[in-house]
Each structure stands twice: as structure tokens, then as C-alpha cells.
Amino acid sequence: MNYFQGKYKIVKKLKLNDTVYDFTLSCKEITDIALAGQFVHIAVDGFSLRRPISICEINREKGWLRIVFEVRGKGTEALSKLCEGDLMDVIGPLGKGFDLLKPGKKCIAIGGGIGTPPMLEVAKHYGANCTVISGFRTGSIAILQEDFADTGAKTILCTDDGSAGRKGFVTEALEECLNSEKPDIICACGPMPMLKAIVELAKNAGIRTQVSLEQRMACGVGACLVCACRCVKDGEEFMAHVCKDGPVFEAEEVVF
Amino acid sequence: MADMKVNFAGVEFKNPVVAASGTYGYGREYEALYPLSKLGGISVKGTTLHKRDGNPAPRVAETPSGMLNSVGLQNGGVDKFINCEIPNLLTKNIAIIANIAGATVEECAEVAAKLNGTGVHMIELNISCPNVKQGGAAFGTSCENASAVTRAVRNATDLPLMVKLSPNVTDIASIAKAVEAEGADAVSLINTLLGMRIDINSRRPILKNNVGGLSGAAVFPIAVRMVWQVANAVKIPVMGMGGITTWEDGIEMMLAGASAIQVGAAIFKNPFAPVEIADGMNEWLDKNGIKCVSEIVGRVKPW
Numbered sequence: 001m002n003y004f005q006g007k008y009k010i011v012k013k014l015k016l017n018d019t020v021y022d023f024t025l026s027c028k029e030i031t032d033i034a035l036a037g038q039f040v041h042i043a044v045d046g047f048s049l050r051r052p053i054s055i056c057e058i059n060r061e062k063g064w065l066r067i068v069f070e071v072r073g074k075g076t077e078a079l080s081k082l083c084e085g086d087l088m089d090v091i092g093p094l095g096k097g098f099d100l101l102k103p104g105k106k107c108i109a110i111g112g113g114i115g116t117p118p119m120l121e122v123a124k125h126y127g128a129n130c131t132v133i134s135g136f137r138t139g140s141i142a143i144l145q146e147d148f149a150d151t152g153a154k155t156i157l158c159t160d161d162g163s164a165g166r167k168g169f170v171t172e173a174l175e176e177c178l179n180s181e182k183p184d185i186i187c188a189c190g191p192m193p194m195l196k197a198i199v200e201l202a203k204n205a206g207i208r209t210q211v212s213l214e215q216r217m218a219c220g221v222g223a224c225l226v227c228a229c230r231c232v233k234d235g236e237e238f239m240a241h242v243c244k245d246g247p248v249f250e251a252e253e254v255v256f
Numbered sequence: 257m258a259d260m261k262v263n264f265a266g267v268e269f270k271n272p273v274v275a276a277s278g279t280y281g282y283g284r285e286y287e288a289l290y291p292l293s294k295l296g297g298i299s300v301k302g303t304t305l306h307k308r309d310g311n312p313a314p315r316v317a318e319t320p321s322g323m324l325n326s327v328g329l330q331n332g333g334v335d336k337f338i339n340c341e342i343p344n345l346l347t348k349n350i351a352i353i354a355n356i357a358g359a360t361v362e363e364c365a366e367v368a369a370k371l372n373g374t375g376v377h378m379i380e381l382n383i384s385c386p387n388v389k390q391g392g393a394a395f396g397t398s399c400e401n402a403s404a405v406t407r408a409v410r411n412a413t414d415l416p417l418m419v420k421l422s423p424n425v426t427d428i429a430s431i432a433k434a435v436e437a438e439g440a441d442a443v444s445l446i447n448t449l450l451g452m453r454i455d456i457n458s459r460r461p462i463l464k465n466n467v468g469g470l471s472g473a474a475v476f477p478i479a480v481r482m483v484w485q486v487a488n489a490v491k492i493p494v495m496g497m498g499g500i501t502t503w504e505d506g507i508e509m510m511l512a513g514a515s516a517i518q519v520g521a522a523i524f525k526n527p528f529a530p531v532e533i534a535d536g537m538n539e540w541l542d543k544n545g546i547k548c549v550s551e552i553v554g555r556v557k558p559w
């Protein structure tokens with residue numbers, strides 16, 4: 001287990017919509033070892049716990065790490081006020097990321113809402129062999145669609161209200177994809193009900209699936225045991241920890 | 257450089273800063289940042305006789321200047337601790353405190369007995385966990401129960417025995433005196449204070465366990481007060497903890513009467529906290545011409 005703690009400069013800040021921000025940090029030591037699906041743990045002035053945020057994009061040449069987050073409460077609101085040139089206190093890279101299969105293998109990457117950012121590195125890995133399905137409540141909050149397209153992946157945008165892309169849930173799009181061509185792996189991140197529905201479909205189709213889970217955290221490194229998640233292996237149930245054993249888990253090992 | 261060594265209940269600590277039980281695992285996770293030998297000691301995650309899964313998540317809620325936790329003593333059981341963790345810890349040049357708990361007096365004694373001859377330097381008997389239904393805080397909130405469990409563990413072990421007290425009582429000094437009378441070599445305090453937070457939109461408690469233990473900077477003044485009261489009531493040494501976040505807090509806790517200190521929740525925001533606290537205390541001692549850290553223990557000048 002190797003990770004760093006440091007204060008890293010914000011080299012780029014974008015606002016993607018009313019509530020979602022896109023920050024790029026200069027932190028070469030982290031990007032050198034960061035992997036798709038890992039996360040960083042960010043300190044916020046005035047708050048006692050750090051905030052876990054997935055790694056969205058890794059630029060190894062420049063040593064740039066991109067994170068995309070939504071303002072949910074007071075901590076992410078305070079983070080969103082930081083500016084280019086400011087320092088962000090980050091621990092990372094943390095956790096276990098997605099298993100990236102050999103080139104030529106096919107992947108379906110699915111992101112729901114603010115679960116889409118970690119799918120970018122997955123899409124970059126598989127390129128044209130990837131189909132990215134992203135789902136949002138409505139078109140105005142859809143993010144990262146151009147980034148996904150730039151990877152060469154096929155993109156399918158779903159919105160609950162049909163205001164952009166196709167109307168409906170990601171699971172409907174997934175079902176259609178599975179009917180035409182079976183991928184080697186499915187990677188998914190988003191709300192629990194969505195993940196549960198995806199895992200059900202994938203299981204029936206016999207496709208290996210990895211899901212990225214969320215849980216409230218304190219240490220972020222596996223020491224405090226607060227981020228528990230019920231898992232099962234070899235028929236035996238146990239409490240795993242999202243920060244260290246995850247956030248990415250084999251779907252068949254998660255007790256939903 | 258001041259002399260940071262402390263002899264605490266017969267155990268040598270190279271400095272008085274110890275990582276608090278449950279916040280530091282068995283130390284493995286923090287070795288990516290600095291060698292464990294920078295700490296005076298480590299109090300490991302609470303160990304019970306058998307493996308425990310702990311409570312369902314969420315197990316943490318943020319609070320102003322602190323946090324609630326309801327882990328519920330998740331651990332792999334004492335045998336796993338002995339076989340998988342102690343050998344590694346013994347190579348780290350650090351005082352090892354085995355934190356133990358149990359649902360019954362007998363269980364606590366059995367865990368303690370198993371630790372004889374394993375190389376751990378000290379036992380910290382947790383009679384104050386607010387997150388378990390049996391044992392735990394029930395032991396720590398009455399003098400009779402505290403005495404009974406201390407007596408049983410005392411008879412089961414030759415290791416220095418430190419009893420960890422609950423702050424969820426009206427008179428912590430009387431509990432301290434009760435465990436001292438049963439042969440405890442030291443006391444540590446405070447464990448967490450029982451608390452609760454509610455999401456006003458869902459009307460659900462944030463913790464799945466509804467309630468949990470409060471720790472972090474918010475509890476520091478309570479901890480200082482209790483350490484002061486206990487240190488004045490007993491002759492055995494006190495290990496002080498609860499909200500220590502800066503080196504100034506460390507000095508303050510020792511002035512209140514703690515012979516050594518533990519740092520817990522502060523580590524989550526600043527994993528270097530224990531190291532920075534030890535370094536900062538050392539500098540302060542130098543600046544004030546104090547040669548040895550133990551000289552400040554209990555040196556508050558009360559009005």
C-alpha cells in the first residue's frame with residue numbers, strides 16, 4: 001500500500017453545471033501510481049473529516065490529476081470555493097480500482113449521475129472497445145460526454161426525462177447492448193439501486209461486473225473500520241471496508 | 257532536545273505520544289507515510305475473544321470539531337491478533353498496548369490470559385465501549401462492575417494492566433479508585449462520549465446504530481477535566497486522551513496530570529498528527545528549559 005499526503009496546487013478549475021465542479025491538481029507523485037477507480041481523500045478547512053472523491057482522469061506526463069465533484073453539503077461547498085493557484089490537502093491514491101483487462105477486450109462502463117467521473121479512465125483504457133452508458137436525471141446536469149467521446153468509446157446518454165440522449169434508465173440501454181454483443185466486463189458506479197439492477201442483468205448474462213461503492217469514511221486508508229460494507233466470499237459473509245478493499249468490488253462479492 | 261522518554265507503569269515509551277485504539281489499526285496503513293518508531297506506542301484495535309463483525313454502516317458521522325463512530329469493535333479475534341499482527345509489531349521498536357474487550361468478565365480474562373508471553377508490553381482493558389450491547393460501557397459505568405472485571409483480568413495476566421475508563425458517568429474518579437483498588441497499574445481516559453446526529457430531511461439518525469461515540473477536538477475540555485480529576489484521585493499513572501489535536505493540547509493534557517497521551521480522531525484529518533505533536537512538545541520543552549517531559553506531569557497550578 002503506497003500513497004502520499006500533501007498540499008497540491010490547483011492548476012485548473014471549471015464549473016460544469018450549477019453544482020458540479022471539475023478541478024485539476026498538480027501532484028506528480030500521486031499520478032505516477034494512481035489507477036482507474038481509485039480515490040483521493042481531501043481535507044476541508046473547518047471540517048474534521050476528509051471528503052473522498054474518485055479520480056476522474058490521470059495525466060501522467062503532466063502529473064495532473066482531475067477530480068469532478070458535486071456540491072452535496074457544506075464540505076463540498078467549501079471545496080468548490082477554492083480557486084486556481086490555491087492548494088488542496090489530499091491523501092491518495094487510495095483504495096482498489098477497476099481491473100483493466102488486456103487491450104482488445106471489450107468493456108461496458110456505466111455511470112449514474114455523479115458516479116460517471118471514475119468511468120473516464122476506464123473508457124480511456126479500452127478506447128473503441130468500450131461503450132460508456134451514462135445516466136442523469138435531466139440533460140442540463142449531464143457531464144463528461146465530450147471527454148468520453150474523445151476516448152474513442154461509443155457513448156450512450158440516458159436521461160430520466162428524455163431531455164437529452166434517450167429517455168429512460170441506464171439498465172434499459174445496458175439490456176439492449178447485452179442483446180447485441182456481450183462484453184468481457186462491466187464496470188459501474190452510481191446509486192445503489194442502479195448498481196443492484198445492473199448486477200442483476202449482468203449476472204443473468206453471465207458477465208463479470210465490478211462496481212464502485214460509496215460509504216462514509218474517516219481515515220480513508222483502512223485503519224478505523226468505519227466504512228464497512230457487507231461482502232461474501234466462498235459462501236462466508238464478512239464486513240469489508242470500502243476505502244481499502246474497495247471502492248471497486250467484484251459485484252458477486254457484494255451483499256446488496 | 258529534551259528527554260521525551262517516559263516510564264509508564266513500568267513500560268518504556270520513547271516519547272509520550274501513543275496512537276489511540278481503533279483509530280490506527282495495527283499501524284500498517286500509516287507506514288506508507290512514516291516509520292511507526294516515531295511514535296511512543298500504539299494501542300491496537302480492540303480485540304475480543306472471537307471475531308466480531310461490528311455494526312452495520314454508516315458507522316461515522318461528522319460533528320462540529322469532531323465525529324461520532326459506531327464501529328462496534330469489529331476485529332478478527334485475539335488468536336488472529338496474536339498470529340498475524342503481534343509478530344509484525346514486535347519488529348517496529350514501539351511500545352505495544354493490546355486493547356482488549358469482552359461481553360463478559362470471563363471473556364475479558366480469557367483474552368488477557370492469551371496475551372501472556374506474546375511480547376505485548378501492556379494491556380488496556382476497555383470497559384467503556386459505547387457501541388456494543390453487552391459488556392463495554394456496562395462495565396465502566398458502575399464501580400462494582402468495573403471492580404469485578406478488573407479483578408478477573410488482573411488475576412489472568414502478569415502484564416502491566418491499564419483500565420480504560422468511560423466518560424459517560426457522573427463520577428469518573430470513583431471508578432478510577434475502584435479499579436486502582438483491584439490492582440490496575442494505570443488508567444486511560446477518556447473513551448468516547450455517547451452522542452447522536454439526525455438527518456433532518458430523512459429524519460433518520462446518520463449512524464445505522466442510531467447512537468455512537470463522540471471524539472475529536474470537541475471533547476478535549478471534558479477530557480482535560482476528567483484527567484485532572486482522576487489524576488488527583490489515584491496514585492497510579494494516567495494516560496490521557498480525548499480530542500488531542502495539536503502539540504499544545506498534548507502539553508495541556510500532561511499538565512492536567514497525564515503521564516502519557518493518546519491521539520485518535522485527529523489522525524483522520526492529519527495522519528502525521530502524532531508525530532507533529534511529539535515534535536512540537538519537544539520544541540516547547542526546549543524553549544522553556546525543561547529537560548524532561550515527565551517534569552510537566554500534573555504541574556497545572558489550580559486556583
Ligand SMILES: Cc1cc2nc3c(=O)[nH]c(=O)nc-3n(C[C@H](O)[C@H](O)[C@H](O)COP(=O)(O)OP(=O)(O)OC[C@H]3O[C@@H](n4cnc5c(N)ncnc54)[C@H](O)[C@@H]3O)c2cc1C
Pocket residue numbers: 039049050051052053054055068069070071072073074075076077114117118213214215216217242247317318
Ligand atoms: C470512494 C468514493 C468516491 C466518491 N467520488 C465522488 C466523486 O467523484 N464525485 C462526487 O461528487 N462525489 C463523490 N463521492 C461522494 C462524496 O464523498 C460526498 O458527496 C461528500 O463527501 C459529501 O460531503 P459534504 O460535506 O458536501 O456533505 P455532508 O453531507 O455535509 O457531509 C457530512 C459527512 O458525510 C460524508 N458523506 C456525505 N455523503 C457521502 C457520500 N455519498 N459518500 C461518502 N461520504 C459521504 C462526508 O464525507 C462527511 O464526512 C465519493 C464517495 C466515495 C466514498
Ligand SMILES: Cc1cc2nc3c(=O)[nH]c(=O)nc-3n(C[C@H](O)[C@H](O)[C@H](O)COP(=O)(O)O)c2cc1C
Pocket residue numbers: 218224225226276277278279301302303325327329355382385420446447448470471472473475497498499500518519520521522
Ligand atoms: C473509529 C474509532 C474506533 C475506536 N475504537 C476503539 C476501540 O476499539 N477500543 C477502545 O478502547 N477505544 C476505541 N476508540 C476510542 C479512542 O481510542 C479514544 O478513546 C477516543 O476516540 C478519544 O480520543 P480522540 O478524541 O483523540 O479520538 C475508537 C475511536 C474511534 C474514533
Ligand code: FES
Pocket residue numbers: 216217218219220221222223224225226227241242243244
Ligand atoms: S475509512 Fe477508515 S477504514 Fe475505511
